[in-house]
Amino acid sequence: MGAAQSQTSAWVQTRETSKVPLHTSYLFSNFPHLLHLQSFFPVIMSLPGLELTQPSEDRSQAAAPPSQINLTPGSEWRFEVAFGHVIKVKLLNGTAELFGTELAESQTYTFTGTKAAIFTWHGCALEVSAAETVQGTSDGIASTFGHGAGGCQSEYTAEETPMMEYANVHFALETMREEAQSIGKDGPRVLLLGPENSGKTTLAKILTSYATKIGRQPLVVNLDPTEGQLGVPGTLTATAFRTILDVEDGWGSSPMSGPSPVPVKLPLVYSYPSQNPLDGEGAVYKPIVSRLALSVTGRMAEDEDARETGIIVDTPGILGSDKPGSMDLINHIVTEFSITTILVLGSERLYSTVAKQYDNKPSSSATAAVFDEHVSVIKLSKSGGCADRDDAFRKATRESQIRTYFFGNPMPSLSPASAITLSPHAQQLDFSTLQIYSYTTPSADEEDEDEYDPSQLGTDFLPGGGAEDYAEPKQDPDRAAPLPGVVGSFSEPANAPEKTDSSVPLKKVPAPAPSALANTLLAITHAPANASPSEVRDASIMGFLYVADVDGEKGKVRVLAPVGGRMPPRAIIWAKSWPGELVGLVG
Numbered sequence: 001m002g003a004a005q006s007q008t009s010a011w012v013q014t015r016e017t018s019k020v021p022l023h024t025s026y027l028f029s030n031f032p033h034l035l036h037l038q039s040f041f042p043v044i045m046s047l048p049g050l051e052l053t054q055p056s057e058d059r060s061q062a063a064a065p066p067s068q069i070n071l072t073p074g075s076e077w078r079f080e081v082a083f084g085h086v087i088k089v090k091l092l093n094g095t096a097e098l099f100g101t102e103l104a105e106s107q108t109y110t111f112t113g114t115k116a117a118i119f120t121w122h123g124c125a126l127e128v129s130a131a132e133t134v135q136g137t138s139d140g141i142a143s144t145f146g147h148g149a150g151g152c153q154s155e156y157t158a159e160e161t162p163m164m165e166y167a168n169v170h171f172a173l174e175t176m177r178e179e180a181q182s183i184g185k186d187g188p189r190v191l192l193l194g195p196e197n198s199g200k201t202t203l204a205k206i207l208t209s210y211a212t213k214i215g216r217q218p219l220v221v222n223l224d225p226t227e228g229q230l231g232v233p234g235t236l237t238a239t240a241f242r243t244i245l246d247v248e249d250g251w252g253s254s255p256m257s258g259p260s261p262v263p264v265k266l267p268l269v270y271s272y273p274s275q276n277p278l279d280g281e282g283a284v285y286k287p288i289v290s291r292l293a294l295s296v297t298g299r300m301a302e303d304e305d306a307r308e309t310g311i312i313v314d315t316p317g318i319l320g321s322d323k324p325g326s327m328d329l330i331n332h333i334v335t336e337f338s339i340t341t342i343l344v345l346g347s348e349r350l351y352s353t354v355a356k357q358y359d360n361k362p363s364s365s366a367t368a369a370v371f372d373e374h375v376s377v378i379k380l381s382k383s384g385g386c387a388d389r390d391d392a393f394r395k396a397t398r399e400s401q402i403r404t405y406f407f408g409n410p411m412p413s414l415s416p417a418s419a420i421t422l423s424p425h426a427q428q429l430d431f432s433t434l435q436i437y438s439y440t441t442p443s444a445d446e447e448d449e450d451e452y453d454p455s456q457l458g459t460d461f462l463p464g465g466g467a468e469d470y471a472e473p474k475q476d477p478d479r480a481a482p483l484p485g486v487v488g489s490f491s492e493p494a495n496a497p498e499k500t501d502s503s504v505p506l507k508k509v510p511a512p513a514p515s516a517l518a519n520t521l522l523a524i525t526h527a528p529a530n531a532s533p534s535e536v537r538d539a540s541i542m543g544f545l546y547v548a549d550v551d552g553e554k555g556k557v558r559v560l561a562p563v564g565g566r567m568p569p570r571a572i573i574w575a576k577s578w579p580g581e582l583v584g585l586v587g
């Protein structure tokens with residue numbers, strides 16, 4: 001109870017960002033260095049691509065002069081940097097922003113394994129150079145020194161961007177927020193839909209950045225389990241953004257460990273260890289979405305800044321596909337978050353289907369009738385810069401997120417400001433003392449369905465079954481302090497109806513310790529070790545362990561934890577199928 005209260009008060013915080021006009025430079029150095037934070041994507045690097053005839057090893061040793069890129073107002077510099085290579089970018093003059101977050105003049109930013117764009121409203125000059133190539137790149141991605149400036153694999157300047165459209169969306173949302181402020185209703189709840197690589201996450205970052213820049217506090221919800229937001233993949237999160245995003249890391253840092261130059265964000269994290277939300281016809285995904293929505297609406301009820309600013313919900317690309325069941329999930333999200341504004345990117349078909357279903361319909365909010373609140377569906381252009389990310393790149397990104405969770409930024413020399421080396425603790429645990437659960441939901445891409453036993457699931461394991469149902473996680477009086485992996489800054493939803501556990505496809509992993517545990521992640525929940533499956537599913541996540549080794553005979557598992565000390569006696573969810581195996585995290 002006490003812990004729950006302190007969690008609640010932790011996120012009822014006053015707005016700390018002052019109102020400043022867009023496009024004024026932030027002095028990053030003004031932001032306090034906070035404890036417990038970490039930067040995400042590790043930084044790696046190489047050299048300017050001027051000597052194209054040299055073999056890559058030679059070129060990586062040679063010092064090439066930096067390239068200068070001059071951008072006219074309203075244009076952007078698009079660049080792709082491979083994993084295993086790092087570029088350095090400096091704003092020489094003018095103003096520039098990366099997905100809405102301003103670059104500080106003369107500060108050096110480093111990027112690796114990145115596809116992004118630096119945009120300018122008023123014109124600017126950038127200096128781009130390369131750092132040394134780093135050893136030990138991620139699986140499947142060769143250390144690649146490209147031919148572009150700084151060794152980018154690809155880079156060019158684009159005059160045509162949808163930034164004006166996106167800025168107009170921001171100003172329209174701002175008008176809605178001002179209205180919400182004046183009449184006491186909730187701010188806009190925005191849903192981003194579109195196929196894969198249509199720029200949903202990018203637009204979410206831009207809108208979040210612009211909102212925080214003028215002192216707003218958006219609640220940003222990531223419903224895409226394929227990539228982590230402020231955490232590892234295989235999770236669904238909600239985060240209150242009060243401060244700037246990180247130029248180098250995208251969303252910035254969660255308090256997973258170490259210090260960071262950019263203020264920490266405190267995400268509420270749930271485990272959804274599957275790539276596909278449609279698995280089991282959404283039987284696991286939907287209740288977790290409902291759970292997040294309850295937390296988010298609870299937070300809005302308690303925090304005026306968050307209530308006025310509203311919500312931004314990013315979704316996985318599969319919901320923008322034509323897959324059976326995707327509209328059902330969209331409907332679930334629209335209802336649970338009482339969405340008022342749907343932004344559709346990059347698909348006429350999707351726009352037309354969604355507009356038919358929702359445009360001008362009353363929102364599902366309890367106060368929709370009082371305030372005459374209707375849903376608007378808006379079609380937006382996909383940026384020509386949206387880059388396709390192949391499987392190898394996506395895998396490397398996931399691995400980078402996991403690696404950084406445990407080890408921090410491994411290249412301290414390259415970016416002293418954001419370089420953090422973490423020291424995770426290895427320990428041997430008795431498998432018999434761990435309460436590990438695994439989902440048995442059948443997945444389209446999972447072959448070993450032998451664990452799937454439909455007879456266990458009951459009749460609720462049907463389309464829509466269980467979606468509206470929750471089991472109230474019992475508040476444990478001696479709730480353990482969270483690992484530095486994740487700190488839920490939201491209160492757990494209360495007053496949810498009890499649910500029979502037969503509908504929850506979570507099964508305890510029996511002894512002996514399966515060898516498949518090796519090289520996978522375990523999510524430690526806040527649920528007590530003896531919790532029911534529904535309590536485990538509905539519990540937020542305290543932190544993650546990486547299983548380095550399994551000794552089935554001796555019944556021991558060797559794990560890597562972000563902190564030392566005794567394992568909290570909590571139920572654990574095995575991220576068996578997603579993000580799956582990460583070999584070689586521990587040498």
Ligand SMILES: Nc1ncnc2c1ncn2[C@@H]1O[C@H](COP(=O)(O)OP(=O)(O)OP(=O)(O)O)[C@@H](O)[C@H]1O
Binds near residue numbers: 201202227316
């Ligand atoms: N204007 C741009 N210039 C260069 N790269 C861009 C631009 N906009 C987006 N990108 C990059 O394109 C890729 C796809 O964009 P984004 O992640 O926003 O798409 P998404 O719709 O969220 O994808 P998914 O649903 O597959 O997660 C990302 O690597 C992003 O950084």
